[in-house]
Amino acid sequence: MSGIAARPAVFIVDDHGLFRSGVRSELGDQVEVVGEADDVEPAIAGIARSEPDVVLLDVHLPGGGGQDVVSAITKSHPGVRFLALSASDAPEDVIAVIRSGARGYVTKTISGAELVGAIRRVAAGDAVFSPRLAGFVLDAFASAQPEQRVRPAFDSELDQLTPRERDVLRLIARGYTYKEIARELFISAKTVESHVSSVLRKLQLSTRHQLTRWATERRLT
């Protein structure tokens, strides 16, 4: 898959036609848009057919949540990666779609250049954390901080952020780029990315109450 870095194949799922064409024109020829869909069913069919590198996925779809698309596709096409796009900043929306397997989340107000960057990063297998998502994660993992030393045994490694991961997330929330974070923390950009990926994994697999609650709330509504 050497072509990915140059022009990733992108599939757009959003129920607003206007928004889809807006994204298409913003992305320009930096990516190859291989298809688009406006609802869960056509999205699953279209993605299975065109096998894109990255799916830009709206969290809210008329026929269900974006997480339905993610869970259906990851079973049949594990190579397809998802980047969630949302107008909503509600944690339950964002966390639900991340926990179902999306590799990142950005708001719909993101600029074209930033979106291209995020798509590239997701296509390369990295995680994309917007400042907002970093804030959510810090919130969700914050509550056990004070008694970290007397941490109960059942609190698995997945349910805790390391201090380094916490530093990285804080800097993301403060508006730093990965490169700036690397410089700030005296680590390499690659290490920053591995921290972020590890946070993403914890985010998806942790059984922390806050995360499961957010995810359940979304699924139930």
Next chain:
Amino acid sequence: MDQQPQSPEASRCTDRQRGLRTALAPHRHGGWSRDGGPLRRQERGRFVGGVAAGISARTGIGANIVRTVFVISSLMGGFGAVVYVLAWLFVPAVGEDGSIASRAQSDRRGIALAAGAASLLAVILLIASLLKVSWLGSLSWPPVIALAALVLIWRNASAEEQAVMRRLAEPIMGGTPGSPVGGPRRRFRFRLRVIIALLLLIVGLAILVSEHLTRATLKPLTGVVAIIAAIVLLLGPWWLRIARDLLAERQARIRAEERADMASRVHDSVLQTLALIQRRANDPHQVISLARAQERELRSWLFDGRAPGSLDGLATTLTDGVRLIQQEVEAQHGIVVEAISVGDCALDDDLTALLAAAREATVNAAKWSGADTVSLFAEVEPAAVSVFVRDRGRGFDPAAVPKDRKGLAESVRARMERRGGSATVRSTPGEGTEVVLTMPRAASHREPSPAT
């Protein structure tokens, strides 16, 4: 009438508006309350002539109680009906200058018609009483007066009241000519209903009348049942329709009020903003910040239930405060503030000072950095609260600070240090500036948060 002004239409229009206002007044105080002024027939809440609603508004007694009294006293001798109809005739409606009676004085034909109808009914009743139908005879005078008054009302009421009367009478009369209701089938069914009802009525009356001839106690009962069945058959659909109409009217009114509320809010917020955006179309920064501010307002309205422009967004917690800073700075300086807060706590004096410093730093970044986005990040930790204000603007060399910049740094720092906090400013020319504000939390706040 001589009292009528030159242009009756125009005066009626303004009178109606005035009437509407007075009629609305009791509702403002919630529920029914005394109105003060002279007895007037009400337009709002009117069922037939608005008499009961008027009495209710005048005395403070519930309109439905008044109606019940009228109905019961009508059934017992017809007295209530007469009082009602006469009140309808002689009490002016809200917003009208004269009563229907004052207008009826000049209606010669109406008076003649009323007299005719009344004497006709009187004759029928007289014959009935001669035939020893004592049950009918006992009702002799109230129906006569009521009928005469109704004829006068019918001829002299305002067009609107006539419409109400027509609507009420329509099911009995079988659809007035020109009314859109009756197709041929409907009319046939209606006639069938009326005929059956009349037959039942006659049979029932006959049984009752012949009561003294027979000894069976079952017969009067059968007669009463037959008459009740006739009445239900005749009037049932009519009552159903009135009940339905009332319900539909109330729902329509609630919907209209909701829509008006929605419209005024959308107007105050969205439409105003769209107008501003059109006027500033050549200033992208302004347009973006207007759109952002509007988006946030709509979002907080739709999802948090906070009305646009309401003041309950005034901060009581740190997160609220951060959001307020974001809104103010975006609105005043036309830049995007990306505000994120982690954790939350109630504001005390120290944290209010922290927020004031954060606001100053944000405004400063908006004014001087030249960047179009400022990141505002607040984190509540058990021991301290930190706020980071970061821009990617032109930055500056801390060693060679211009006067205004230094002024800011000093004032922010002084404000923080007075409260036991700290402020650091980091800036690199060409890369931007970050202000870090930290305020230790009061010892009482440092209780560990529960593990989850």
